[in-house]
Amino acid sequence: MLAHIGYGALWLAFLLSLYAIGTAFYGAQRHKPAWAESARRAALLVWPMLTLVAVSIIALLLTNQFQIEFVTSVTSREMPLYLKITALWGGQAGSLIFWSWLMATFTFALMLRSWARDREFLPWVIIVTMVTLAFFLGLSLFVENPFARLWATANGHIVKAMFRPAGAMPFTPQDGNGLNPLLRHPGMILHPPFLYSGFVAFVIPYAFAMASLITGRTDARWIRLTRRWSLAAWLFLSLGLILGMRWSYDVLGWGGYWGWDPVEVAALLPWLSGTAFLHSVMIQEKEELLKHWNMVLIILTYALVIFGTFLTRSGVLSSVHAFAQSSIGPLFFAFIGITFTISLYLLMRRWNALKSDLKIESLLSREALFTFNNLVFMGIVVVAFWGVIFPILSELVTGQKVTVGPPFYQKATGPLFALLLLLMGIAPLSAWGYASARRLKKLLIVPLTLSLLTVAGLAALGVRSVWALLGFWLVALTGFVTIGEFVRGVRARMRRGESPFTAFVRLLARNRRRYGGYIVHLGVIVMAAGIIGTQFFATQTQATVPQGGKITLGRYAMTYDGLQEFFARDGRHVARAIVSVYKDGQKVGTVHPRRDFYVDSQQPMTIPGVRSTWLDDFYVILVDWQPISVEGATFKVYRQPLVNWIWMGALIFILGTLVAAWPEPDPEAAKRPSPRRARRAAKAATP
Amino acid sequence: MSNRNKFLIGAFFIAAAVVYLIFSATKASAQYFLTVNELLARKSEFVGKNVRISGAVLGKTIHYDPQTLELRFTIAHVPGDNKVVEAQGGLEKVLHEAVNDPNRAHLDVVYHGPRPDLLKNEAQAIITGHLGNDGVFYADELLLKCPSHYEDAVPNQAQSSPSNNNQ
Structure with missing residues (x-):
């Protein structure tokens, strides 16, 4: 019954989205606002329909309706309540519905805003969002139906289908398979919603970009309208990536946080192009430059968002993230191809309208440095994309499967990330329009000196790797420049008689975008230090x-004090080692690495014991043990220097994004053109 | 030189660096993904080279010494192409047949490290490492997959009588 309600609502949502596409198109063609308004209302209705779909799936999960194939595949009787709810995105069919529901939620919020100033965009924004949504709903209806149930056919096979196949009997298993235990972790529960929200929110700036191309209203209005959507998308995507890293570190038990798994890379790709986009739209707002480039970036980001969903969901690449092989691959491929081609066609059509009479005047100007930053970001996108598609390409071309692993990504992206850090250090010091090398040198002297002193200090402390020292130098230089920007700003205000604290708060409050951005930079710098630490010095x-017995690793040592074995209430058999950690001979703590064995799914899970400090993590994994013999236990022990800086940097990063995204008290302040443009405008006004 | 040209040169250098990085890194880290048959057929070509192979684990051959952390086992050839695997009845069936077919090509594998959780009879092993002159494969990295552990399409072992509830 419940399944039929959900299935009906899914159909209604699908038909409503098709209706919205049709009426919006007709309304736009014939200039009939009433039709666009009807489309808007249909688009609004999609959200309650999809909420009903999601709620009915959750109800099915909660009530153990194992006759539904999806429920059987992701839950079991003894799973706790919260895991049964979050199992919605634990499997293919449910996660597609979840994606659609998020898309509908964002569209709903978008449809409720005031469209008075942007009437002409409305129908096209509806069309783009609803086409995307209809594609995903179509997949759910026709390929991956979450409401399909199990049937026993006459010849004894168990099949899944929405409606009774001829001669089949309904079939209900006693219990479900249960969610993969690796996914039963807070990080994993929150990681997909954040990642998906990030993916989905990038659809909205894309929709406005397309509306702007179609209507010919090609000024920076679409960018201003969607600035906060882009920032939100970017923040969600960043959070999703960071939570994924944290999950990997806490649960997968291999001592690392980023493995360049193809699916990780697929989530990183839209983040990279989105970051480039966030930077380059600033140039369009300030200088009216790079209009084509911004269009290309948002089109690319949209394509990469769909590509990322496709890689996670299609099973094309084998990875820890992949669900079972599925037939939705070719459909995704076709959808990406079609939308990408249409977007590029629209861009070509408006190519001349987007031309700017302004040029970049100086190589050291901020817009020039931003453009280089964009090129480097695109370089990393190309490298990472190459790594993902290389196995597929090589098999197509040579018939031989050749893969590239993490070393490829490290070698090829390392220098590019270093270049990005350098650009991040210089760009804040240069000015819009024109910047002189002399002024830049003057501003660089103090941070440069401090950063060289830092490197000298590190070398004196015994850091010998040239590459690591180079990395730390870049981190220090960029860090000092960014802090210097805050100091300069605060000092200027203090000269007007403000106390240091007031000056700092007002500096932030009056220039949220700029200083919010710098806080994000500081977060990136702290993370970069952590990444260099773990990449170069992990043992x-x-x-x-x-x-x-005792195991020694550098200045650390651990002793194996004992082992406890017991059954936990949720059907796990737990083997938990008691390990004392010593540093320089002093006992500094006790950790409990353990191995959980999930009896229902016959799946073991390795949870590390970690003693964490700002300097390094001592990370112990219980590999193997002999219950009643003298042989003892096998441990794998890691020392991960500066790994906490990554998580700390992430927090700073999030804080900075929030500052930058906070609504401006004076909305016109953000639109103030640069002095150069103002001068030009004044000149043009007085012929 | 005009600024435009200077700018284009800068852009060109970045593009050239990206292309160079891609090619050098691909060359340095590209790894052939082979089946046991392919590796044995082109032995001389691949001895000592870093490759990735896949095969079915023979449960009886697993031998682990926890003192030295030396893990030895033998794998049997399985087809590498997903389509072939599907045509032969799915991964689980293909692995089962590979293990029980005495005529399949076999390869001995040595690995130093902890014994992986999923190493058992009829598991699919994806192994990175190199073939030694002695015909033994020296593994640096083991990845194991048990097809039955992830999202089964249909719970075939569930024992239940057909019921008509919730209709």
């Missing part, structure tokens, strides 16, 4: 020791 060892 590891492994050994089998008897009870009371």
Whole structure:
């Protein structure tokens, strides 16, 4: 019954989105606002319909309706309540519905805004969002139906279908398969919603960009309208990536946080192009430059968002993230191809209208440095994209599967990330329009000196790797420049008689975008220090020791004090080692690495014991143990220097994004053109 | 030189650097993904080279010494193409047949490290490493997959009588 209600609502949502596309198109063609208004209302209705769909799936999950194939595949009787709810995005069919529901939620919010100033955009924004949504709803209806149930056919096979196949009997398993235990972690529960929200929110700036191309209203209005959507999308995507890293570090038990898995890369790709987009739209707002480029970036970001969803959902690439092989691959491929071609066609049509009579005047101007930053970001996108498609390409061309692993990404993106750091350090010091090398040098002297002192200090402390020192130098330089920007701003205000604290708060409050951006930069710098620390200085060892035995790793040592084995209430068998951690001979703590064995799914799970400080993490994994013998247990031990800086940097980063996205008290302040443009405008006005 | 040209040169250098990085890194880290048959057929070509192979684990051959952390096992050839695997009845069936077919090509594997959780009979092993002159494959990295563990399409072991509830 419940399944039929949900299925009906899914059909209604699909038909409503098609109706909205049709009426919006007709209304735009014939200039009939009433039709566009009807389309808007249909688009609004999609959200309650999809909410009903999602609620009915959750109700099915909560009530153990194992006759539904999806429920059987992701839940089991003894799973706790919250996991049964979040199992919605634990499997293919449910996660597609979840994607659609988020898309509908964002569209709903968008449809409720005041469109008075942007009437002409409305029908096209509806069309783009609803086409995207209709595609996903179509997949759910025709390929991956979450409401399909199980049937026993006459010849004894179990099949899944929405309606009774001829001669089949309904079939209800006693219990479900249960959610993969690796996914039963807070990080994993929140990671997909954030990642998907990020994916979905980027559809909205894309929709406005397309509306702007179609209507010919090609000024920066679409960028101003969607600035906060872009920032929100970017923030969600960043959070999704960071939570994924944290999950990997806490649960997967391999001592790392980023493995360049194809699916991780697929989520990173839209983040990279989105970051480039966030930077380059600033140039269009300030200088009316790079209009074509911004269009290209948002089109690319949209394509990469769909591509990312496609990679996670299609099973094309084998990875820890992949769900079972599915037939939705070619459909995704076709959808990306068609939307990409149409977008490029629209861009070509308006190519001349987007031309700007302004040029970049100086290589050291901020717009020039921003453009270089964009090129480097695109370079990283190309590298990462190459890494993902290389196995597929090589098989197509040579018939031989050739893959590239993490070393490829490290080698090829490392120098580009370093270049990005350098540009991030210089760009804030240069000015819009024209910047002289002399002024830049003057501003660079102090941070440069401080950063060189830092490097000298690190070398004196025993850091010998040239590449690591180079990395730390870039981090220090960029860090000092960014802090210097805050100091300069605060000082200027203090000269007007403000106290340091008031000056700092007002500096932030009056220039949220600029200083919010700098806070984000500081977050990136702190993360970069953490990444350099773990990339260059991580050490590891492994050994089998008897009870009371000791394993040494650098200045650290651990002893194996004992083992506890017990059954947990949720059907896990737990083996938990008691390990004391020593640093320089002093006991600094006790950790409990453990192995959980999920009896229902026959799946073991390795949870590390971690002693965490600002300087480094001591990370212990219980690999193997002999219950009643003297052989003891096998441990793998890692020392991860500065890994906490990554999580700390992430928090700063989030804070900065929030500052930058906070509504301006004076909305016109953000639109103030640069002095150069103002001068030009004044000149043009007085012939 | 005009600024425009200077700018284009800068852009060109970035593009050239990206192309260079892609090619050098691909060359340095490209890894052939081979089946056991392919590796054995082109032995001389691949000895000592870093490759990735896949095969079905023979449960009886697994031998682990927790003192030295030395893990030895043998894998049997399975087809590498997904379509072929599907045509032969799915991964689970293909792995089962590979293990029980005495005529399949076999390859001995040595690995140093912890024994992976999923290493068991009829698991699919994806192994990175190199073939030694002695005909043994020295593994640096093991990745194991048990087809039955992830999202089964249909719970075939569930024992239940047909019911008509919730209609």
